[in-house]
Amino acid sequence: MTDPGERLRSSLAADQSPTASSASSGGLADFDSPIAMEALRATRVLHASDQEPFPAPGRIRVITIANQKGGVGKTTSTVNLGVALALYGLRTLVIDLDPQGNASTALGVDHTVGTPSIYDALVGDSTLSEVVHPTTASPNLLCVPATIDLAGAEIELVSVVAREHRLRRSIESYVAALPQERRPHYVLIDCPPSLGLLTLNALVAGDEVLIPIQCEYYALEGLGQLLNNIDLVRQHLNPGIAVRTILLTMYDGRTKLADQVADEVRNHFGELVLGAVIPRNVRVSEAPGYGQSVLTYDPGSRGSTSYVEAARELAHRGSALQPLDGAAGSNGATPVGALSFGETAVPFRTQDSQ
Numbered sequence: 001m002t003d004p005g006e007r008l009r010s011s012l013a014a015d016q017s018p019t020a021s022s023a024s025s026g027g028l029a030d031f032d033s034p035i036a037m038e039a040l041r042a043t044r045v046l047h048a049s050d051q052e053p054f055p056a057p058g059r060i061r062v063i064t065i066a067n068q069k070g071g072v073g074k075t076t077s078t079v080n081l082g083v084a085l086a087l088y089g090l091r092t093l094v095i096d097l098d099p100q101g102n103a104s105t106a107l108g109v110d111h112t113v114g115t116p117s118i119y120d121a122l123v124g125d126s127t128l129s130e131v132v133h134p135t136t137a138s139p140n141l142l143c144v145p146a147t148i149d150l151a152g153a154e155i156e157l158v159s160v161v162a163r164e165h166r167l168r169r170s171i172e173s174y175v176a177a178l179p180q181e182r183r184p185h186y187v188l189i190d191c192p193p194s195l196g197l198l199t200l201n202a203l204v205a206g207d208e209v210l211i212p213i214q215c216e217y218y219a220l221e222g223l224g225q226l227l228n229n230i231d232l233v234r235q236h237l238n239p240g241i242a243v244r245t246i247l248l249t250m251y252d253g254r255t256k257l258a259d260q261v262a263d264e265v266r267n268h269f270g271e272l273v274l275g276a277v278i279p280r281n282v283r284v285s286e287a288p289g290y291g292q293s294v295l296t297y298d299p300g301s302r303g304s305t306s307y308v309e310a311a312r313e314l315a316h317r318g319s320a321l322q323p324l325d326g327a328a329g330s331n332g333a334t335p336v337g338a339l340s341f342g343e344t345a346v347p348f349r350t351q352d353s354q
């Protein structure tokens with residue numbers, strides 16, 4: 001009989017396929033008891049740095065996580081995808097753009113009033129580097145928290161010059177001021193559940209939109225409005241923006257409804273939908289209460305491994321991106337526009353858009 005450590009290592013090595021779903025791969029064959037399987041999954045997430053890192057994207061990806069419905073998994077997905085990308089070697093910046101500050105909480109970052117936050121960069125004169133905080137999840141993961149002050153920003157921004165471009169400019173100057181080896185590979189922006197000026201700033205700042213869709217009744221309700229807004233932003237403010245990723249969340253395999261919703265979303269959005277689906281899992285909802293992502297709170301849980309698989313897919317898709325020629329501006333800055341997908345974009349259009 002081979003020693004257990006050896007078996008574990010060979011199982012880990014055998015389970016590196018980019019599309020392998022978390023529990024069904026052959027590498028787990030030797031671990032047939034549920035506890036052993038969970039231990040193996042936990043080991044894999046906890047020792048992410050010993051495993052093959054995720055591929056870096058061809059250029060910085062600024063991903064706006066949006067859906068004006070509340071409670072669909074925007075924040076949960078931002079946090080857990082961010083932690084997964086960081087644990088697997090990619091420098092990631094999470095920007096919390098929701099005044100409730102749930103992403104900040106889940107990353108264990110202070111967001112009491114007075115904490116330097118995204119508000120100071122949007123409404124005040126702070127640079128992002130002045131409001132970026134480290135996280136305990138990974139040295140690769142930084143977070144710009146949101147304090148409740150941000151609730152007033154929707155109104156305060158109205159009178160600000162170039163108010164829709166504030167976040168984009170902040171990210172551009174932050175990236176430009178960093179040496180290449182410290183620039184983030186991923187910037188994830190967690191939007192509030194509305195289509196106001198904050199979400200608009202996020203759509204102008206991003207290269208791409210990731211929409212989490214909850215596998216529940218009414219999942220697609222209101223989505224047309226979001227897609228129309230994205231179309232409008234593309235026409236008038238940010239030609240590079242497009243929906244690139246749909247993530248199915250809170251999937252409950254015991255219900256027929258979840259399958260119906262998942263099928264409908266896949267029929268509608270085709271290959272934009274990630275193969276990995278996030279199950280409804282109590283560990284996912286418990287983790288923020290401990291200021292943690294589910295990956296650090298319960299690495300072997302299905303919630304954790306499914307977010308790792310979703311992040312892996314996201315990263316593999318991003319690795320196909322080509323850097324744009326002349327991406328650095330004349331002043332050495334890297335304009336966020338030049339970081340977008342440019343003409344390789346396959347913009348998603350709604351049937352009712354022009």
Ligand SMILES: Nc1ncnc2c1ncn2[C@@H]1O[C@H](COP(=O)(O)OP(=O)(O)O)[C@@H](O)[C@H]1O
Pocket residue numbers: 069070071072073074075076077102193249250251278279280281282284285286288303
């Ligand atoms: N996969 C999941 N399983 C169980 N609970 C989840 C899952 N994803 C999110 N939740 C819970 O659902 C609620 C809403 O999620 P959240 O990410 O805050 O949504 P949003 O940011 O879109 O408003 C939170 O309480 C969260 O903990």
Ligand SMILES: [Mg+2]
Pocket residue numbers: 074075076098102191192
């Ligand atoms: Mg949220």
